[in-house]
Amino acid sequence: MKLRFASVAGIGLVTLLSGCMVGPKYTVPTAPAPPAYKEAPADGFKESAGWQIAKPADAIPRGAWWTIFHDDGLNALEPQVEAANQTLKSADANLRAARAQIRVRNADRYPTLGTDPQVGGLRDSANQPYFNALNANNGDANLLLPLQLNYEVDLWGRIRRNIAAAKEESQATAADRQNVLLSLQAEVALDYFELRSDDAAQKLLNDTVVQYQEALRVTTNRYEGGIAVKSDVSQAQTQLQAAKVAAADIAVSRAQFEHAIAMLTGKAPSDLSIPPAPLPVAFEPPVIPPGLPSQLLERRPDIAAAERRTAEANEQIGIARAAFFPTLALTGAAGLQSTSITSLFTPGSIVYAVGPGLAETFFDAGRRRGVSEEAIAGFDRSAADYRQTVLTSFQQVEDNLVALRVLSDEALQQRQATAAAEESERIFNNRYVGGVDTYLQVITAQTTALNNERNEIDILRRRMDATVLLVKVLGGGWDRMQLPPQ
Numbered sequence: 001m002k003l004r005f006a007s008v009a010g011i012g013l014v015t016l017l018s019g020c021m022v023g024p025k026y027t028v029p030t031a032p033a034p035p036a037y038k039e040a041p042a043d044g045f046k047e048s049a050g051w052q053i054a055k056p057a058d059a060i061p062r063g064a065w066w067t068i069f070h071d072d073g074l075n076a077l078e079p080q081v082e083a084a085n086q087t088l089k090s091a092d093a094n095l096r097a098a099r100a101q102i103r104v105r106n107a108d109r110y111p112t113l114g115t116d117p118q119v120g121g122l123r124d125s126a127n128q129p130y131f132n133a134l135n136a137n138n139g140d141a142n143l144l145l146p147l148q149l150n151y152e153v154d155l156w157g158r159i160r161r162n163i164a165a166a167k168e169e170s171q172a173t174a175a176d177r178q179n180v181l182l183s184l185q186a187e188v189a190l191d192y193f194e195l196r197s198d199d200a201a202q203k204l205l206n207d208t209v210v211q212y213q214e215a216l217r218v219t220t221n222r223y224e225g226g227i228a229v230k231s232d233v234s235q236a237q238t239q240l241q242a243a244k245v246a247a248a249d250i251a252v253s254r255a256q257f258e259h260a261i262a263m264l265t266g267k268a269p270s271d272l273s274i275p276p277a278p279l280p281v282a283f284e285p286p287v288i289p290p291g292l293p294s295q296l297l298e299r300r301p302d303i304a305a306a307e308r309r310t311a312e313a314n315e316q317i318g319i320a321r322a323a324f325f326p327t328l329a330l331t332g333a334a335g336l337q338s339t340s341i342t343s344l345f346t347p348g349s350i351v352y353a354v355g356p357g358l359a360e361t362f363f364d365a366g367r368r369r370g371v372s373e374e375a376i377a378g379f380d381r382s383a384a385d386y387r388q389t390v391l392t393s394f395q396q397v398e399d400n401l402v403a404l405r406v407l408s409d410e411a412l413q414q415r416q417a418t419a420a421a422e423e424s425e426r427i428f429n430n431r432y433v434g435g436v437d438t439y440l441q442v443i444t445a446q447t448t449a450l451n452n453e454r455n456e457i458d459i460l461r462r463r464m465d466a467t468v469l470l471v472k473v474l475g476g477g478w479d480r481m482q483l484p485p486q
Helices: 002-018 065-069 072-084 086-109 158-224 230-264 293-299 301-322 367-433 439-473
Strands: 112-114 118-122 140-153 327-338 350-359
Touching: 065 072, 065 158, 072 086, 072 158, 086 158, 158 230, 158 301, 158 439, 230 439, 293 301, 293 367, 301 367, 367 439
Parallel strands: none
Antiparallel strands: 112 140, 118 140, 140 327, 327 350
C-alpha cells in the first residue's frame, strides 16, 4: 500500500512539474501550389551533365551549383564568398546569437541557485534619546552565509513554448543565413558573366576598330587615286572614331563589375584582377530542370525561414494564453547565521526557509487580453508573409523560365540576323570597291552588322543571367533537411 501511494505521489509530482500546454497546436499554413509550372516546356527538360537528379527525383542541383557552367574563373571565385564575405559574417553572428538564445531560455527549466553572504555589525549609542542604559552594548556582529533557490513550475507550458520559439527562430535564422549565402553566390555569378560579356563586347569592338582602320586605309587610297571622294574618307574616319569610343567605354563597365566581385569575395578592389576571357558567342547555357512547384516549398531557404517564424508566432499565442493562469513558484533558502565566526559553522547556526508560492492576477484592465490578441495578429501576419513568400517564389521561377524559353528562340533568330548582316556588309563593301555603290551604303551595312553582333552578345548575357537566377530561385540545391534539428 505504501509503495502504491509512493508511486502515485511520484507520478503526481512529475505531472505537476511538467504541467500542461495551453494554446493552439501548430499546423503549417496552407499555400497554393500549382501542379506544374505554366512556363515550363511542354516536353520537359533534359538532364544536363552538370546536374544530378536527387532522391526523390526532384532535380535539385547539389553542392557547388556554379560548376555546371564549367568556368574555371567562376569556380575559383565562388568559394571565397563563404570564406570572406562580410555580409555573410554578419549572418553567421546572427545565427550564433539565435543559438545562444536557446540556451538562455532553456535555463528557465531549471532552478536558480545563488548566495548572498553578509557581514555586518551594529552598536547602539548610549546617549540617544529615551535610551535605557541597561541595554547598552559594545556592538553586535551578524554573519550570514545563505544559499537561495528559486524555481518556477511550468504548469501551462510558458517556459516550454519559449524554448520552442527560440529553436524555431534559430532554424529561421539558419535559413536566413543560407539565403544570404545563396544570394551572394548568385550575385558573384551574375557579375562574373556580365564581366565576361563585356570582355566579349571588348573583343568585338577591338576587332571592329581593326576592320574600320583597314576600311579607312582603302578609302584613303581610293581618294588619293582619284577614285573616291573626300566625303568617303570623312565617313570612314567618323565610323572608326565611333568604334574606338565604344571600345573605350566598355572598360568602365568591366572595371565596375570586377570591383563588385572583389567586394563580394571580401577583398579590396585593388586586390583582385580578373584576366580578360571573352564569353564565346556560341556558348550554350546549361539546361536547368525546375522540378515540380510543390518541391519548391522544400528547396527555398526564404520559404523555410518564413514558415519557421510562423511556427514561432504560434508559440507566442500559447505564451500569451498562459498568462491567464496562476503561476507556481518554489522558493527556498538555507544557510548559516551567527554573531561570531567561531560559532558560524555549528549546527545551532543553521537557518532555512522553504515554501511554494501561487500567484494569480485578477484584474489588469485588459492587458493580458490585449497581449493575446496581439499574438494572434502576429501569427496571422506571419502566415500571410509565408504565403506571399511562396507566391513570390512561384512568380520568380515562372519569370526566369519564360525568359530562358524566349531568349533561346531570340538567340537562334539573332544568329541568323547576324549572319545576314555580315553577308550584307561583305557584299556592299565589294560593290563599293567595284565602284557600284557609295560608301554610305557600306557605312550603313557596317553599323547594322555591328549592332547585330553586339545584340547577339547581349542576348547570351541575358540567357546566362536568367540561368543563374533560375538556379537561385530554385534554392540552389538547398532543402529543409539542412535546417539544424530542434
